[in-house]
Amino acid sequence: MLLSPDGRTEAHIPSTAGGSLPSGLFTLGVASGDPLPEAVVIWTRLAPRPLDGGGMPDRPVRVRWEVAEDERFHRVVRRGVALAHPLVGHSVHVDVQGLRPDSVYHYRFRAGDEISPVGRTRTAPTPHSRPRLLRFAFASCQDYQAGFYTAHRHLAAEDLAFVAFLGDYIYEGPANPAALRQHEGTGEPMTLAQYRNRHAQYRSDPDLQSSHAAFPWIVTFDDHEVDNNWADEIPQDPALQTPEAFRERRKAAFQAYYEHMPLRRESTPRGLDMRLYRRLRFGRLASVHVLDTRQYRSDQPATIEAANDPALSMTGAEQEQWLVHGMRTSGSRWNVLANQVMWASNDRRAGPEKVYDLDNWDGYRVQRRRLLEFFGSGQVDNPVVLTGDRHCTWVCDLKPDFDDPASPVVAAEITGTSITSGGNADPVAFHNTYDPIMAESPHWKYIDNQRGYVVCDVTRERMLSSLRLVSTVRAQESTVRTAAQFLVESGRPGISVAG
Template sequence: MEASPERPTGASLSRRLFVAGLGASAAAVSVPSLIRVDGAYAAAPSTGGSLPDGVFSLGVASGDPLPDGVVLWTRLAPDPLAGGGMPSRPYPVEWEVAEDDAFARVVRRGRTVALPQEGHSVHVEVDGLESGADYVYRFRAGGRISPVGRTRTAPAGAVSSGLRFAFASCQNWQDGYYTAYEALAAEDLDFVAFLGDYIYESVPRTTTVRTHEGTGEPVTLAEYRNRHAQYRSDPNLQAAHAAFPWIVTWDDHEVDNNWADEIPQDPDLQTPEAFRARREAAFQAYYEHMPLRRGARPRGLDLQLYRRLRFGDLVDLHVLDTRQYRSDQPATLEAASTDPSLTMTGEDQERWLVDGLTDGGTRWNLLANQVMWAQNDRTAGPEDTFDLDNWDGYRVQRRRLLELFGSGQVANPVVLTGDRHCTWVCDLEPDFDDPSAPVVGAEITGTSISSGGDSDPDAFQQTYRPIAAESPHWKFFDNQRGYVVCDVDGERMLSSLRLVDTVWQPSGATVRTAAEFVVEAGAPGVTVEFQEPPAVTQRAQARREAGPVYDVDDTEDLADVGR
């Protein structure tokens, strides 16, 4: 069924518009007596016994919206930082989806089993829903009821009302509170795209805003579970998950800084066997804590994460995985520029991406991407310095894909990127060193939620303004914390940079729209439509300087540089 041009307004969901009029055709489904576990049907336990308060301590989430359904997630964890605290046996969990806050109009319900081998996590794939519609959902287990989550299905067919979503990345627990999510949860969005570094694997430090659990970097499944559980315990993060469906992908810190396929950051300290075991543990814990479909369940060393979600005839969102299949980072810029064997995605994923970009099914092609595409020199003057962990290290493949962008076969490509802990807005060109190269697309690199802590914009601008004079494809850059909201319709994509004054207090930070960027359909490239006056930035910096000062656990490093 095609989405209605206007969202219905007849029902009452707190804060958000909600769908009305599904009527008798969406009658409630009875609880099944059989459930599907690992591809086979088994009888669901009739009761699991009572559970303590806090069994839903990690909240609820939804993800990967389709026109007729969505994934619902929770994890039973009454003692989240001690392995979860559940008995080592399967446990029944009931779920229901409704039209209204009071759950008087339930449209789908069922029962599943939370398995100990999956950390007692739950991934329910609900179907049979209306397209472009809002719903509420909740879980029951052991006599306890979860918090209520809200979700929205994808539109189908012609989309005349546009699409609104946010994207975010990089939320180091030790670097700051998730004050940006307090504001993000109050937006009205179709979905949130998270572009990587959901957790950080760094060791606990007591001089930062707050301290990682454990005694060192996570390596085992139990340790990764505890690290994910700590991050999931944040109330602002839980609120943002409960407010909208999320579409997630990873970068490096979910496993190990700057990992590449089966190669760790420090191969002299981690044997191949040890890193493979670590990768397998990290993948399993990641799946257990994300609202992913069961088809993404890890199989040994592999987890199928790259995928494509379509939003009617308006947007194809191509979700990339630039870690699991990539070549090791090159050692020199010469190798990065000339070696055709270097790949960020692997051959299969590149073929999948090209096929999806050129199928002509939608007005816009958006890439949910981890590391920066646009050339990003770090040194002013004749000497060039590049982070070769980014696409600057994989230039032959980058040029091949950017030439495809400019071939006329790809409708309105825009790359959405995380990783940098900065906002960086750029035109994309096949050859950034050729002044005559055509502009073939746009990239909006979003800043971090907390990584890097409270920043110093003045020092940042002083560093990069001289380099910007030599980089005409850069249109905007800033290093304050926040997220980006994107409004897309048939004619243009407007991206609004939301910044918070500080991440060094747990709540109440001021959020503001600091800049707006526009990509016009049929006109490759991006323009800055609005930028806040310097006085506003200076006032925000003064408020930061008046507050507490902490060490920073994570900065956007140059571990892999080339000249």
């Protein structure tokens, strides 16, 4: 008997799900995400005309799905029927239950006479198991117009338990005639249809599809999925977007984001809200605390003095309490934060004058200090912050007071580079600017501005992270190399360059 995700038999799926369908249904590929010991989400979206609203008839469509132990689907372990509904852009999110922990599976979908590409996924270990190794990668910032997704092509070839994607999955900017690749549309997306088209353009990329199909992803958003530097209900340019218009834009952006991500139903947008902060555990080895630093934050301060206002919050009080409690009680050897914007103090000018980007945690200093003091209180084991946003690699020690040389190191942060954003880098100009600042910033351990991703190997004794850089994003072919490795040892806060 075939079951839909909500347990209904195929006979109970409404008859409106029938009828002829267009061809080319699976143009956006497949994906999986948020692995649990006995469950994982599998995703697809039916979109024969991906850049023109999807091109599906205005009715629900039956989609069969299968999960198997082998790539040829000789050993199918779960199957069912889901509805691809026009209210969610004909996307499908199946929370597949009853799987074996720490196991590899393959999955596919069927609609009409067409079969999707095959995806590969992996469940998490049981909560009380003690895995010898956890290997995963993290990445962020994939501006379509800035280059080809050569990093995703190499990322798909890695052997990983999951990928954590830390934000800026799409960019909301209009088409740039000078760019390597062009955004669809005539301006910034504002409506649900426009955000759907923008997501679909990104999802149409074959290298991004291969990266999604290779392993489960754990996703969170930053700003460009909605509007540059937005904060709660405040856009970047309040003079140009009324509060009412931005709220409608935010709703549309959230809905399109959910429709294109392998997220559970708990993350379904409800009006202005979308629950994205959550926690995933990988045995007793590591817990991944996924943050949302956009939806609940105070507006960015305008000055360093204002950044010391104790009322300012990056996360909101509820999420901060959730984070502190979860890290304190995780029972994991490592507590990894999947975070969007940089925690470490990041001066942008050499010499006595201090210049900061106050969209980062530099703008929310009282809360940052409070959390970093908690990290160093002995109540949480081995906190490591993984960050996106900067389009550069910044490897840092974290301390409650970055201006006090005596302030203790309490944690490590790896701010990873971008997939494409920023295009091919100029390392010489970058180091000419930032090496003098690095000499004044002893908590900085390594900096670089080339494109790629980071692979993390976690054992009970250490976390070794490898910076994987591609040779170019200006051509569809590239090489990849390990440019440096960074070491965090269990029980010893801070990070060092290992090679």
